[in-house]
Amino acid sequence: MKSFNYYQPTRxxxxSGRRAEAGAAAREMADSTLLVVDPMLLRVAADKVEDVxxxxxxxxxxxxxxxDVVPNPTLDAIQRGAEVAKAENVKSVIGMxxxxxxxTAKAIAVAATHPGTAWDYLYFKDKPTDATLPIMAINTTSGTGTQTSKVSVFTNTEENCKSAMWNDHLLCKVAIIDPELMxxxxxxxxAATGFDIFTHTFESYINTGSSEAVDAIALDAIARVIRSLPVxxxxxxxxxxxxxxxxxxxxxxxCLANVGTTLPHAAGQPISGHFPxxxxxxxxxxxxPxxxxxxxxxAVAKFAKVARMFNPALSAASDEVAAQNFELEIERFLKLIGLYCRLDDFGITPDDIPPILVHAMEFPDSQGNPVVPTEEDMRSIYMTSFRAA
Ligand SMILES: [Fe+2]
Structure with missing residues (x-):
């Protein structure tokens, strides 16, 4: 067995119902907090926010x-939150x-306690320090895994660039996972967030930096998504x-905290960066696909294993055949959950690809892909993702 590291300090x-324990858990972090809440939640589930x-x-x-939280969080909104956190002198941050x-809460925890903005602490720049405010997550969707990951993803709208902080200080002290909120x-x-779960586990599983520890939990999570997302x-x-x-x-x-994603996240993030x-x-x-x-x-054996989880009939096929069929199985699954789509569906044209491609090649995620793409490979992946292709 190859050697590996595994670190997961989040309590x-x-x-169901565990949100009622938010007070006691928060008090262990600090006696004051910035509660960062999705405004949509205040409209559709005000009672649940009140519970907290x-x-x-x-x-x-x-x-x-x-x-002041927006989908695909922006650096501007994070800075506004950091100013509030500083002005109110809060000692912790909760994201709900x-x-x-x-x-947004994770990025505020850094931006409120460090010089500059959160953009100065992207994964390839300066490292956040232990001045970072302690963070609690109360997640109301299942998808980003951010409650147990060390990532915060956000967009710099001036640069049309979506990027990420990735650091142990962004691991939450506490995560409350209360399925009643979902x-x-x-x-x-x-559908979109549920598929994201699949991608985080599958990409960590096939990642060349994967480990025995992550393979086991990735396969468990994949089985849960396949059986429960359609339900x-x-x-x-x-x-x-x-x-x-x-x-x-x-x-x-x-999986994200200990291994991480591969090519699809490198290719997908800049699509949302340019088309929020x-x-x-x-x-x-x-x-x-x-x-x-x-x-x-x-990664024939791993693609074959997951293809057979989607379609047990592939057990009779060779690994090569099952692995090749993964593309078909993922298309079937995406259609089943109503998420099958092409770039044309979002008004994206081939002319939009060059700047997206530049950002895609800047992401390090593809380096862990079982086949590392060249820029031409990545261009071809985008071009075959149009309906006309
Ligand atoms: Fe993701």
Whole structure:
């Protein structure tokens, strides 16, 4: 067995109703907090937010609410939050919502305590220090895995660039994973975020830097997504499907924290960076078939194993045949969850690809792909992701 590192210091409070424990858990971090909340949540689930604010109040945690959160978080919104955190002198940050709220909270935890802006602490720049405010996540979607990952993804709108911080200081002190918060997530968001779980686990599994520890939890999470995402899409209030996805997402965050994603995230992130209306999950869905066709030969046994999880009938086929069929199986699954899409569907044209391609090649994720793409390979992956191709 090859040697590996595994680090996961986040205390997990998993289970329906656990949001009621937010106060006691927050009090262990600090006596004051910036509660970063998705504004959508304040509209559609105000009672659930109140459960948390009441718990914080009861525990004596001074709470300042910040709800200037946008999908595909922007550096501007993060800076505004950091200014509030500094002005109010809060000593911790809680992110409540989907990945956007939690990634905003994580970036604020750095921006409020370090010189410059969060953009100065991207994964290839300066490293955040232990001055970073302690972070709690209360996630209301299952998808980003951010509650157990050390990533915060955000966009610099001036540079049209979506990038990420990646550092141990961005690991949450506490994560509350309460599946009751997820039953009202709309179908499209459930599909996009649920598929993101799959991508985090699958890409960590095939990553050349993967390990025995991550392979095991990745396969467990993949099985949960395959069996429960279609159920959650058909019946969003099915709590056991939501629990399955919530746990799969939490495992996926551990995969991200210890291994990480590959080519599809390098190709997908700049699509959302240039076209912010394309959700993260959609940007991955659009790339996956072309990525699979390009990559399967580099990890035949692993592509075959997951293809057979989608379609047990492939057990009778050779590894080569099963691995090659992964592309077909992923297309079937994307159609099943209503997420199959092409670049044309978002109004993207071939003329839009060159600047997207420049950013895609800057991401390090592709270096862990079983077949490392050249710029020409990546261009070809984009071009075959148009409907006309
Ligand atoms: Fe992702």
């Amino acid at each position: 997990l409070l998993f289970g 604010t009441r718990a914080l109040e009861k525990a004596g945690v001074r709470t300042v609410m910040f709800s 919502g989907g990945g956007s709220a939690i990634d 039953v009202s997530v709309p179908v499209r968001v459930t 959650a899409i058909t019946n969003g209030s099915n709590l056991s499907a939501r629990e399955d996805l919530a746990w799969a997402d939490t495992l996926a965050g551990q 209306k394309v959700s993260h999950g959609e940007s991955l869905a659009v790339i996956y 072309a990525f699979a066709a390009f990559t399967w030969r580099g």
